[in-house]
Amino acid sequence: MSQNARISIVEDDASFASFLKTILADEEYSVQIFNDPELALKEINKFSPHLVITDLKMPKMNGIKFIEKAKDILPDTEFIVITAFGTIPSAVEAMKKGAIDYITKPLSSPEEFLEAIKKILNKKSMIKFSDNKTHDIPPFEILFAGIEEVYKMIKDVAKTDTTLILYGETGTGKSAIAKAIHQISNKKGAFVEINCASIPEALIESELFGYEKGAFSGAIKQKPGRIELAHDGTLFLDEIGELTPSIQAKFLRVLQDKSFERVGGLETIKTNARFITATNRDLKQMVKEGKFREDLYFRLNVFPIFIPPLRDRKHYIPKIAEYLVKTISRKVGREDKKLSKNSLEILKTYSFPGNIRELENMLERAIILAKDDEIEIKVDSTLELEGNDLRAIEKKAIVDALNKTNGNKKKASELLRISLRTLYYKIKEYNLE
Structure with missing residues (x-):
């Protein structure tokens, strides 16, 4: 994640909050401060932070309760708690409620603090937490x-x-x-x-x-x-x-x-x-x-x-797609979009080698590019020619990615959205060395 990531600080000690903001702003992070946790719950969603740093001990509301409430508002945001050395068990409790890490105050050094922040933002897509009430899943x-x-x-x-x-x-x-x-x-x-x-x-x-x-x-x-x-x-x-x-x-x-x-x-x-x-x-x-x-x-x-692949649920693809259109449209700020009749026919006949994830990506792109209320789906015809031969489709996708990146396996794995280790395994499986 880039250093333009948005970070909110919820800390009743104004001077300490300002100190943290100075450290983070020097690294070009966008930083917002709340000295009142109740105000933070009302306003924090407007900033849509990637990371929230919250103190454990605050008047009106402690950090654990704040995280519980904030998770309902920001289900995809990571949380760090600030704790004194004597309250580390409370920090562990906060991590069980959804915090991804804790830092102690006073800070041991600004460098260690920044390193912890960078690691968390870089790992944001790897590890996810939620409590029983917050689940980013469809009905x-x-x-x-x-x-x-x-x-x-x-x-x-x-x-x-x-x-x-x-x-x-x-x-x-x-x-x-x-x-x-x-x-x-x-x-x-x-x-x-x-x-x-x-x-x-x-x-x-x-x-x-x-x-x-x-x-x-x-x-x-x-x-x-x-x-x-x-x-x-x-x-x-x-x-x-x-x-x-x-x-x-x-x-x-x-x-x-x-x-x-x-x-x-x-x-x-x-x-x-x-x-x-x-x-x-x-x-x-x-x-x-x-x-x-x-x-x-x-x-x-x-x-x-x-779990059956999406191609085995073809009769239900329009229903799934219509739900995804609504949720994706809200996410990207393009509401009131709907699929055209032609798009619905394409969804019924396409084999979806990438399953629901591919459907989501396809719809998001179409929603962003839509010029009016109707969404038009386009499918790569080179994939359709392969029919249901998923191994052939997968092999072709890997070859194309390697060609586009001049054989750079790390860049190819990022393009394919798979791990580097998986790419090496697939290269060996398809004799592409």
Whole structure:
């Protein structure tokens, strides 16, 4: 995320708030200050911040209560809490309510503060939190349109602690379905989401398990991991097939014993988090190839749920599209748009290799480009020529991306919106070395 990101500071100490603003403004961040949390709740949405920094101890309303209320207004915004050294347990409680990190005051140094801010903004798309009340998911009649049998399955299993695995192609809505399971479960804690393919291998262990102060260079304070933050709630691990063998072994222990240690720590921590995982890979084949632990596979595969691709729900695509048009139009400020008859026919016949995610991207582009109230959909004819041969479509998309970036795999992965590790796997799979 660029350094033009918007940051709101909610802090009753005006001088400290001003000090933080000066540090952030020097880095070209757009900064807004609120000295009153109640006023912040009324006005903060106008600024639409990417990140909110809030004090824990404030008159009228503490930071934990503020985050709970602000999450309803800003579901896609990240939160950091400010705490004194003596109230770190309260900071951990705030993280369970949706904060992504905490900082202590007085600041150890402006440089460390800025580094923490940059890391959070850069990871904004990797890790997401929400509480039981805030879920960025469509209504169930849209989410499960045409796949009612999936809804029946999750209704039966949602209120248990059984480990679930969601199988489905990229873009089929596995994350939204995981949130739906959490929403109708008995879990009172947070929904914590982590994309295993998006986190660098060197960081995935500390992100999952947390770390103790001094565990490694840069570990200046103790930090809870995602498993710890999901206590009493749900931890959703997307792209589980991307975990390295060493992390697979450690995660297997969590599933078996419901316990773990932070990196560099000796204390064993118990968790009652519910685990939902997801993958677009064939884990059974990966086990045969020695790339995925067989014992972990059997632990994960207790209750598999298969999410059908969008092309198998063609009759329901117009209904899903009309809902997306309304939500996307509100998001981009282009309300009162509707799909043309020609666009509806195109949606019924197109194969959607990228599933719901591709449909969303297609509609957003069309809504932005619409000159009047009607939205016209255009589909790349080169993809249509491939029909339902999804492997051919995927291979062609990878080749095109590599050609457009002159073979730069990092840029190609960004263009394709997949992880670099996944791109390397696909290049090998299709013999494109």
